[in-house]
Amino acid sequence: QVQLVESGGGLVQAGGSLRLSCVVSGRTFNIYYMGWFRQAPGKEREFVATINWNGGTTLYANSVKGRFTISRDNPKNTLDLQMDSLRPEDTAVYYCAARLLPNAPDKAFAYSYWGQGTQVTVSS
Numbered sequence: 559q560v561q562l563v564e565s566g567g568g569l570v571q572a573g574g575s576l577r578l579s580c581v582v583s584g585r586t587f588n589i590y591y592m593g594w595f596r597q598a599p600g601k602e603r604e605f606v607a608t609i610n611w612n613g614g615t616t617l618y619a620n621s622v623k624g625r626f627t628i629s630r631d632n633p634k635n636t637l638d639l640q641m642d643s644l645r646p647e648d649t650a651v652y653y654c655a656a657r658l659l660p661n662a663p664d665k666a667f668a669y670s671y672w673g674q675g676t677q678v679t680v681s682s
Contacts, residue, residue: 562654565578579636580594
């Protein structure tokens with residue numbers, strides 16, 4: 559079994575920055591493709607970013623490209639999301655997730671393990 563625990567959420571003004579972290583335990587971390595998703599009230603969960611097992615390949619949603627950076631530290635079993643130039647529309651609960659296969663990297667159904675989420679609120 560794999561456990562994922564996010565941290566780093568909070569309240570920030572528009573234009574500010576936050577760094578989210580996700581600690582993974584339970585199985586070998588570096589076999590997993592990792593991703594970040596978010597869900598705003600009344601909306602479906604949406605893809606934010608994903609990274610392959612060695613950090614060499616990343617993919618971002620168009621809405622965050624150029625503002626967010628996903629990274630991982632395999633020896634420390636951690637996944638990070640650096641969020642800069644935050645906007646009110648970035649307000650959501652952010653989830654980290656893990657999947658074993660390279661398919662459908664931006665689809666929530668492809669991910670087998672999820673964290674409990676961390677709230678990010680961006681004020682205007």
